[in-house]
Amino acid sequence: MKVVVPVKRTPDTAGEKVIDADSLTVDREAGESVLCPVNEFSIEEAVRLKEKHGAEVTVLVVGPEEAQPTVRKALSYGLDAGLQITDEAIAGSDALGTARVIAAALEATEFDLVVFGGQSTDARTSLVPAAVAELLGLPSLTYTRYLEVDGETITVHREHEEGWDVVTASLPAVVSVVEAINEPRYPSFKGIMAAKSKPLETKSLADLGVSADEVGAGAASATMYEFAPRPPKEAGTVIEDDGSGAAAAQLADWLVEKKFV
Amino acid sequence: MSEMLVLIDHSDDGPRKVSLQMLTKARELAEITGDTVAAVWFGPGAADAAPTLGAYGAGKLYHWDSADAYGYVTLPQVEALEYLIDTSEADTLLFASSNHVKDVASRLAIRMEAGVITDVSGIELAEDGRWVATKEVFGGDMITKSTFAEGKLSFLGVSSNAFPAVESNGASPELVAIDIDLTEEAKAAQVVSVEKVAGADRPDIGEAAVVVAGGRGLGSEDGFQLMEQLADMIGAGVGASRAATDAGWYPHRYQIGQTGRTISPTLYLGSGISGAIKHRAGMQTSQNIVAINKDAEAPIFQIADFGVVGDLYKIVPKLVEELEARK
Numbered sequence: 001m002k003v004v005v006p007v008k009r010t011p012d013t014a015g016e017k018v019i020d021a022d023s024l025t026v027d028r029e030a031g032e033s034v035l036c037p038v039n040e041f042s043i044e045e046a047v048r049l050k051e052k053h054g055a056e057v058t059v060l061v062v063g064p065e066e067a068q069p070t071v072r073k074a075l076s077y078g079l080d081a082g083l084q085i086t087d088e089a090i091a092g093s094d095a096l097g098t099a100r101v102i103a104a105a106l107e108a109t110e111f112d113l114v115v116f117g118g119q120s121t122d123a124r125t126s127l128v129p130a131a132v133a134e135l136l137g138l139p140s141l142t143y144t145r146y147l148e149v150d151g152e153t154i155t156v157h158r159e160h161e162e163g164w165d166v167v168t169a170s171l172p173a174v175v176s177v178v179e180a181i182n183e184p185r186y187p188s189f190k191g192i193m194a195a196k197s198k199p200l201e202t203k204s205l206a207d208l209g210v211s212a213d214e215v216g217a218g219a220a221s222a223t224m225y226e227f228a229p230r231p232p233k234e235a236g237t238v239i240e241d242d243g244s245g246a247a248a249a250q251l252a253d254w255l256v257e258k259k260f261v
Numbered sequence: 262m263s264e265m266l267v268l269i270d271h272s273d274d275g276p277r278k279v280s281l282q283m284l285t286k287a288r289e290l291a292e293i294t295g296d297t298v299a300a301v302w303f304g305p306g307a308a309d310a311a312p313t314l315g316a317y318g319a320g321k322l323y324h325w326d327s328a329d330a331y332g333y334v335t336l337p338q339v340e341a342l343e344y345l346i347d348t349s350e351a352d353t354l355l356f357a358s359s360n361h362v363k364d365v366a367s368r369l370a371i372r373m374e375a376g377v378i379t380d381v382s383g384i385e386l387a388e389d390g391r392w393v394a395t396k397e398v399f400g401g402d403m404i405t406k407s408t409f410a411e412g413k414l415s416f417l418g419v420s421s422n423a424f425p426a427v428e429s430n431g432a433s434p435e436l437v438a439i440d441i442d443l444t445e446e447a448k449a450a451q452v453v454s455v456e457k458v459a460g461a462d463r464p465d466i467g468e469a470a471v472v473v474a475g476g477r478g479l480g481s482e483d484g485f486q487l488m489e490q491l492a493d494m495i496g497a498g499v500g501a502s503r504a505a506t507d508a509g510w511y512p513h514r515y516q517i518g519q520t521g522r523t524i525s526p527t528l529y530l531g532s533g534i535s536g537a538i539k540h541r542a543g544m545q546t547s548q549n550i551v552a553i554n555k556d557a558e559a560p561i562f563q564i565a566d567f568g569v570v571g572d573l574y575k576i577v578p579k580l581v582e583e584l585e586a587r588k
């Protein structure tokens with residue numbers, strides 16, 4: 001079985017995020033960038049497929065040259081190979097543009113299963129996995145909290161507000177995962193060392209046969225043109241309880257005054 | 262003049278609140294543009310909901326009452342919407358910005374080369390006739406405006422509680438039944454069963470007006486019984502921090518934050534939650550924030566409208582009593 005795990009390099013949310021005023025995109029160099037934390041779960045699931053079914057796993061990153069450490073980081077969890085798609089024309093792509101690049105990269109690869117994160121921590125659109133599935137004409141088994149592969153069949157539990165749907169489909173398929181699916185392990189020292197010598201291929205849009213005007217800011221079907229920081233919140237009332245819980249009465253008064261009860 | 266489609270998100274009990282909020286907004290926008298508003302309903306229950314949908318603004322109600330609509334993943338709805346957009350004057354689609362619905366919009370946008378903006382909290386009409394969407398990014402730290410490329414179909418994913426739901430005296434809408442034959446591709450992923458979990462009768466945190474949330478400070482799984490007791494008292498949903506879901510005290514689907522749900526209730530009431538940036542990213546757009554925490558330095562107090570410094574196990578039971586007394 002061949003598995004591809006597309007992962008994203010995102011700004012570390014603990015750091016400050018900066019939008020570049022000229023390009024109106026996230027200034028990825030302003031703060032520290034990391035492997036998108038949600039992808040730790042998709043990587044872990046791929047590692048489990050490796051352990052259980054001997055799957056061969058390739059990590060795929062669409063991003064600038066500086067994203068290479070993210071590929072290596074993903075490899076350090078024990079994945080087999082890295083593929084990075086780098087091209088200046090990709091900058092400013094919206095979710096659908098990014099999906100076009102990922103889909104083109106997948107079309108040029110052999111795979112049975114693609115394992116996405118449920119959302120990226122910066123864009124948070126969750127649009128990419130379903131868009132990629134659409135472009136490839138495959139089922140989109142997204143927000144999965146459990147998955148099982150049996151021969152050519154995949155069964156997943158898709159999480160929703162009221163529980164989950166049990167869904168089956170034939171491979172190849174596209175899945176995305178939610179955090180409930182597993183507990184990611186840390187890369188081992190051996191894994192980190194081995195990652196340095198794992199094969200890593202870099203491709204451009206031309207290599208994939210994607211024309212530059214299908215992606216990037218120019219091809220985006222929706223564009224952000226204005227931004228402002230959220231106005232700071234006025235300080236609220238803070239009261240101290242005397243240890244008896246008596247302060248609850250004041251809170252109850254406030255809730256009544258605000259008509260919440 | 263064109264048609265604005267509003268994809269109705271509903272449960273077995275009827276339309277979700279976000280659907281009535283979307284219809285209210287659509288009606289308001291249609292008054293400016295002269296467009297008509299049509300609701301779209303997949304699955305059973307359309308006729309029962311029709312008077313309500315009309316009251317909130319739907320002039321027409323397209324419905325597809327077929328087992329096919331929900332028997333397979335995502336694509337039946339994509340194909341039905343594609344058919345509707347192809348055969349009507351529709352150029353705008355409003356949908357609930359929640360996970361499974363976003364998938365429908367995403368696949369449809371690829372098919373129809375449309376533009377999609379998710380997590381929209383405001384919609385205006387620009388002078389050139391295009392929609393301008395307000396969207397909060399980075400967990401609400403930044404407020405942005407976006408618009409669609411010229412001539413594109415416009416899909417707007419609306420956040421829960423972004424708009425009020427206001428009834429007008431609209432009549433019951435014209436019912437238009439649709440029936441489409443699915444492609445083989447659309448039947449590729451089959452829904453074998455739908456598992457509902459206990460607690461699903463409490464309001465969903467994504468749309469509840471009030472959300473009670475608990476964190477590591479609860480100390481154990483039992484603490485959530487207290488949270489549920491408080492929640493049921495005030496008709497609230499119950500959410501949790503990741504520390505609590507990671508500990509297994511409460512299911513992951515109730516996690517609020519950067520890697521959980523994003524909520525904007527009128528009231529968030531958090532107990533034993535420190536207010537880490539990754540938690541705030543999912544709740545700081547709440548209209549009112551109440552925090553109960555024994556540490557006066559906890560960051561949650563920086564964004565709280567009302568904070569109580571103290572032991573939650575002293576305060577919350579008393580609060581339940583006090584609220585009972587005021588009922």
Ligand SMILES: Cc1cc2nc3c(=O)[nH]c(=O)nc-3n(C[C@H](O)[C@H](O)[C@H](O)COP(=O)(O)OP(=O)(O)OC[C@H]3O[C@@H](n4cnc5c(N)ncnc54)[C@H](O)[C@@H]3O)c2cc1C
Pocket residue numbers: 037038475476477478479501502503504505516517518519520521522532533534535536537538539540543553554555556559571572573574
């Ligand atoms: C990649 C990543 C993603 C994350 N995503 C999320 C996310 O989506 N959502 C999320 O919530 N977190 C997320 N986190 C975790 C986040 O950083 C915090 O660790 C987490 O929010 C802390 O949860 P907490 O506030 O319940 O616990 P703590 O930070 O430990 O706070 C517990 C609080 O309870 C108080 N307390 C203790 N006992 C009592 C008592 N008896 N009475 C009153 N107060 C008491 C303490 O003073 C303390 O402030 C993420 C972290 C990472 C690395």
Ligand SMILES: Nc1ncnc2c1ncn2[C@@H]1O[C@H](COP(=O)(O)O)[C@@H](O)[C@H]1O
Pocket residue numbers: 005006007008009036038039042060061062063095098102115116117118119120121123124125126127128129
């Ligand atoms: N630039 C990218 N390169 C590779 N994978 C990506 C990229 N952007 C998004 N993804 C994948 O798509 C998932 C959902 O992201 P999003 O749709 O941005 O919320 C992520 O968890 C990744 O698995």
